[in-house]
Amino acid sequence: MTPKLARFLDSGAYATPAVAVDLDRVAANFAALHAALPDAAIYYAVKANPAAPILDRLAGLGSRFDAASIEEIRACLAAGADPGTISFGNTVKKQSAIAEAHEHGVELFAFDSGEELAKLAQAAPGAKVYCRLSVSQSGADWPLSRKFGTSADHARDLLIEARDLGLIPHGVSFHVGSQQTGVGAYRTAIAQAAMVFTDLRARGIDLRLLNLGGGFPIRYREDVPPIETFGEAIMASVRAAFGNDLPDLLIEPGRAVVGDAGVAVSEVVLACARAEDGGRRWVYLDIGRFGGLAETEGEAIRYRISAPGIAGAATPAVIAGPSCDGVDVMYRDTGYRLPSALKAGDRVLIHDTGAYVTTYASQGFNGFPPPQEYYL
């Protein structure tokens, strides 16, 4: 908890549920990422938290932006970002969104299929494009499935096709999965990417960009390797695979920029023992899976939860959201413990909720509004 967040929480000047983000911590994380990977351009993954104060602060620090939609691109432009610093990173885009981005001056686009390439050729002629590879995401707490990416062979063919369509085949990308705690995933992926560079050089195409994606982990309840470990492992793999002819490197951190800069405050709505659940204690909060904590699905992301000021021993608790929906249960199996004295009206903190919380919140499930947001 940063001092600024602690002061805000002490002030009590907010209704729950609320999410507060310390912009100085955002800036510090950005600096730490730059220090760990000085050779890589940082494209902040806007989807992690697109709030204007965050985009403003990052734009001021010289960050670039990875956008998932035309709405996110508009938000970056509103924050003063140069369109030339925005990557349209979703490989699945409406043609109208591509056209609008292109009109705004966005030059860099992701793709992973021939169908997307055709849309790009039509709506963003002459744009720089990079092809997303499908790589192993083993080790990621929030993997991205087979929804994105293609094989190295197919990527090579598509990048040739891109040139033939009048686009600029600019590079390749991959994503090792979100909250990826292993550095090993990068080695294989970078080697795969390098093969595409080599193959294409033989075909007269000089790729420039290696987009290393995001997924850098932050500490929730368990320790993770520090960002320096990732920086070193990535650079060693890049040198091993590319020798002296290093490509332009790009990373797309989101969680690692804003995750631990935020804290959620929630009120306990009910705490009681459930005879029908073997006497287990259930704690119902005023934020749940549909109020922003969507990444608790399958108990994938395990947030640190504390109840400051509540004395007494901690006992096992199932932790659920406030809605009438039975799937709105955050933790049953992970083994959370909360003070046995916790009762309705008490406040709990859900830590490291700066990323992937506010935007997941439903617009009004069961009538509950999204959490209030505070940027400090």
Next chain:
Amino acid sequence: MTPKLARFLDSGAYATPAVAVDLDRVAANFAALHAALPDAAIYYAVKANPAAPILDRLAGLGSRFDAASIEEIRACLAAGADPGTISFGNTVKKQSAIAEAHEHGVELFAFDSGEELAKLAQAAPGAKVYCRLSVSQSGADWPLSRKFGTSADHARDLLIEARDLGLIPHGVSFHVGSQQTGVGAYRTAIAQAAMVFTDLRARGIDLRLLNLGGGFPIRYREDVPPIETFGEAIMASVRAAFGNDLPDLLIEPGRAVVGDAGVAVSEVVLACARAEDGGRRWVYLDIGRFGGLAETEGEAIRYRISAPGIAGAATPAVIAGPSCDGVDVMYRDTGYRLPSALKAGDRVLIHDTGAYVTTYASQGFNGFPPPQEYYL
């Protein structure tokens, strides 16, 4: 598809994703429920779709309302509902919400724990309360887990406690799970509830209310028993369990009132074969799990999807949402088929999406706004 919805879709006067609801169909469903269970008061489960035009129409038809939150209660009052016709049905409520409801004149409250009862005694003195039983939900496509309800023995003790706290012990409720396709679940649950009535009569407490909950199924891809079958089975069970001294009956339908009155229109963003997924065809829509189709989690609710005007054979397809999130995949295993000619820019219809869609939609995940809503 109702003629009114068909005309609306033909008009093209909307952007996608959109959800359109035929209010006449809502009224017809309300009438059908009343005809199937004429002895039960209908409390529309507002959480299914709280849009003002729906609440207005239902209030005009004499519907009562089951609300999950104070925000839903305010919406009902704004639609002209008499506070005496509103049940605050969430067993997990903030004390401030109870107090506000009580001030507005709401008289009927659910609970299932001693802790909630204490809040009700304090914030809604003299209110009518009913205790939710935990019953088997086997047969439900969207069960409500162990999050709610208690045993018949505990319910009996709690209802006595309610009287001692100055509340009016008014009855019991249960919920057999949402999209419950079996009528058998009601028989056991009603017998359990009747035992509580009998036990309490011996203790000098005359319960009046049997709240049968909601969960009545609608036809998605598979046939379900008609509502008449549920009505007959429920009334037979009630008569068997209560004899001639029938309690006041209450049902809380949501899906059965608005589900098949709505249709979602979505644009195909990308359709392509995924070599990395064994050559499977993926179709990416501009609505997904975080754009409202949350009940596709685990492929639980299997919507009927059609692509009118697209000719050609249907072939297997994985169906995914537009976001960069790997879990934003709606159907992989259910065996959906879509026309092989389907391509980016084409429109598909997702049928029977009037319930549990609009409110689940995230406020802006990946920058995508919630679907536009149209009430006809």
